[in-house]
Amino acid sequence: MKVKLVIKRDFCKSCGFCIHFCPKNVLKLDNNLNKLGVLPVCVDDESKCIGCGQCALMCPEACIEIYKEE
Ligand code: SF4
Numbered sequence: 001m002k003v004k005l006v007i008k009r010d011f012c013k014s015c016g017f018c019i020h021f022c023p024k025n026v027l028k029l030d031n032n033l034n035k036l037g038v039l040p041v042c043v044d045d046e047s048k049c050i051g052c053g054q055c056a057l058m059c060p061e062a063c064i065e066i067y068k069e070e
């Protein structure tokens, strides 16, 4: 199964919940500020993602969407 992560970077407030709760260390903070003036989350290594959905579940801003391809 291949997983595609889509992050709405301009809505991310950099709380870090998704990074903290990801069991596979897929996510990290970007190096460039978003429109809110904070460092948003980005994908570090998508190939490690197991599509568990924890990141999307924890995000208070609903910034993360997960698409699974069989
Ligand atoms: S779906 Fe699971 S493994 Fe993939 S980035 Fe989110 S928390 Fe990490």
Ligand code: SF4
Pocket (backbone or CB within 6 Å): 011, 012, 013, 014, 015, 016, 017, 018, 019, 040, 041, 058, 059, 060, 061, 062, 063, 064
């Ligand atoms: S949980 Fe949502 S708002 Fe918080 S850092 Fe992750 S993507 Fe950004």
